[in-house]
Amino acid sequence: MRGASKTTYQLPIGPIHPALKEPVMFEFKVDGERIIDVDVKLGQVHRGIEWAGTRRNPIQILYLAERICGICSYCHPMSFALAVERAAGIEVPERAQYLRVIQGELERICSHVLWAGVAAHEIGFDSVLFLTWEIREKGLDLTEYLTGNRVTKGITMIGGVRRDITDDMVPKVKQALDYLKEKIDKVQHVFLNDKTIKLRCRDCGVLTKEDALKLCAVGPTARASGVKKDVRLDQGYFAYTDLDFDYVTPDIITGEVKGDVYDRVIVRLLEVKQSINLIEQCLEQMPKGDIVSEPKIPKLLATLKRVNGEGIGRMEAPRGEVFHYVRFTGTGNPYAWKVRAPTYNNILPWIPMLLDQQIADIPIVAASTDPCMSCTNRVAIISNNKRYIMNSEELHRLSIEKTRRLSI
């Protein structure tokens, strides 16, 4: 380093780019183009949900929990329902456990395909964005067919599920799954065999297994670094214990684990195939039976009023382990409610990933962990009062230029 004359720059980013969703703020120290130090400022989207939860009854909280994050809008209410069921000792019928697996895997497919489009968009491949989002539309049609709304599914109920999949709905589900299976092979071919994507993603934003374990990274980010962490397998909930599947790590295809952006692409695309397979297994093994333990809601609210205890709900969301903690003291409304989104644990791994990377790599590395609190709309580099406005459009343009430079 050339001694004390090193200056760092303040770049607050104003507008929000369409692909970047919720705002999160970084602070980097930069030596020229190379990033030397990273600091993260969160909380632009703090809506005080946990506090609002203590003032409502559990049925209302289901729909509040659904709007914590729009893309994984199934895992939050479902792990809240798990926590309440464990605190109140409510048994869930077996058919409902299978229906819950189907909804969870369907959401994982839609979320990973969405992510593939956003990641391709970050490095400048808009045609891949349109290709993947065209596939995602079929996934959303299936979600709408099964739950009644494209994004906020509203299928969760404490003690089971709100809608059943009857036998005459199964052929339509199977037909949509075949369409998805065939198209996802095409996307995987596009992503994994494209020379430019390999140039941009190989050895970029590396997270070593040691760092992933120490920083408790979760989900595909951890699995891409070789850490075998998957709540569906570690601590089987719903009906995952009856299905046969295994941890998805990049060495299935490439035979080695590097923990870089390319490995995260592999892990997510393999997981989409795994999810389709899981849904098919569920459709075959699903037993007959009722779909919710207590259909009458006033009765359910009455039983929840008498609960006095605490429960935890853990679930594997598309981005990683979602954790809910609920404490009841017999007043109907939960006394305490703690929500931990998977991105909570995937924020700190950004720091080892982004060190010694270039500024142009920030969008793709940040997008590679698929942050639900999501991509950078604020990149601020601490300056000695020299302000240099660089909006996220320029950040994105830098990223595209780098792709062009590499691919010539």
Next chain:
Amino acid sequence: MSKALSKSFKKALWVYHCNSGSCNGCDIEIIAALCPRYDVERFGIRLVGSPRHADVLLVTGPVTRQLVDKVKRVYDQMPNPKAVICVGNCGNTGDVFYESYNLLGPIDKVIPVDVYVIGCPPRPENIINGVLKAWLKLETLEKNKEVRE
């Protein structure tokens, strides 16, 4: 001159999307409206990266305390004539987040809103319907301006 301006204005409506603390259910529906299936680009609607080039502001989310002045600044940077479309119920009335210590009111408390797109999240066609209503409003604005001249 105003006649020429209004004609060119109708063909290309440039849109800028601002997320003021939304759960991003509406944001992905806005992006879905841009993608091949609904493809608002055939109406000349294009998403631009800066409010300075935009005619319509698509706002989502109940405004959090940290983003209040950001939303105001984005609104002020937009050139006239401009329209604001508030997408999603939590932007319209603070739907599920009606009670909070960190939210400063639905969007029309921060900036004047022209069209409210109702839904949680609204379907992409509903957003197109909202844009159509914004056009009507902008057109009547143009007519009143011509009548006044």
Next chain:
Amino acid sequence: MRFSMIPVVLAQMLKKPFTNKFPVKYAPSSPSRFLEKVEKGEIKINPPVPVPERFRGRITYDKDKCIGCRLCLQVCPSEAIEYKTEEKKIRIYLARCTFCAQCNEVCPVSCLSMSNEFLLSDTDKYSNSLIVE
């Protein structure tokens, strides 16, 4: 392979376009005249993407079946339902509704149900078309 996306793009060119041309293929030169023609029936609007049968759209309220038991108020996550004490009926603000249909399930006389209509946008969020009484 160098650019694996090229064969996909070429194949895409031959297929039927994926776009569903919702109201009309291209932007009308003047929206108001366009709407008048639609009312007169000269122009046919292309239908939106078909909606499945149990879609959660605009709520419909059967006033005389309602017994005013206020169970729906207890369950509504966003306080979108207002109770009119004098006539023991309810008023639902669509601008505050989350379209979760939880009130449909809790209603003992099932006087609430969800229709398929979803094109709800207006210049005034509390206009009569957006309040179900």
Next chain:
Amino acid sequence: MIRDKQLKPEEIVQSFKDAFTTNIEDSRIERRVTGIKKAGFTIIWLRVKRESFKDVVKHIFTFDEYPHFAVTSGYDMNENIELVYHFSIYHGSRGREISLNITVTLPKNDPSIDTITDLLPGAVISEQEKQEMLGVIVKGIPKNQRVFISDDFPEGVYPWRKDETGPDKHVRNLHKEEDKKT
């Protein structure tokens, strides 16, 4: 690797009790079963005195070299604040993970606890959140800033507290404010 011999839940609780005798106020093992095959997993709840909290966390490392730390939940029980640290050990093999939740009570007049970021660097965001939401003082926290609440939110107001330092002065009901208008 010490994880090769994986202890049963009862042995784990017993080893905690041997090491900390009176400091473990109470312990509970919760068994859950799922699916048709009724495969089960266990959740261990421990209530620990504050003095021996750091050693209890160090003791977890004897079971698993890299325990998984989920988050710390906290709530205000009128005269003292209770924090629940959620760990889980033995991840990596199918159906063997055990959740471990450690509850600590802090008196309200001195709500301080020492940090665990030296053992688990991933816990810093969770500790920052407890500082700003509950007014807990984490001794030795590497980054003493606010993480979720904005900087212009007044000092001394803790959103999760149910006493006078609660957020009730700042709460706004967006619907009721509009009802007054229409």
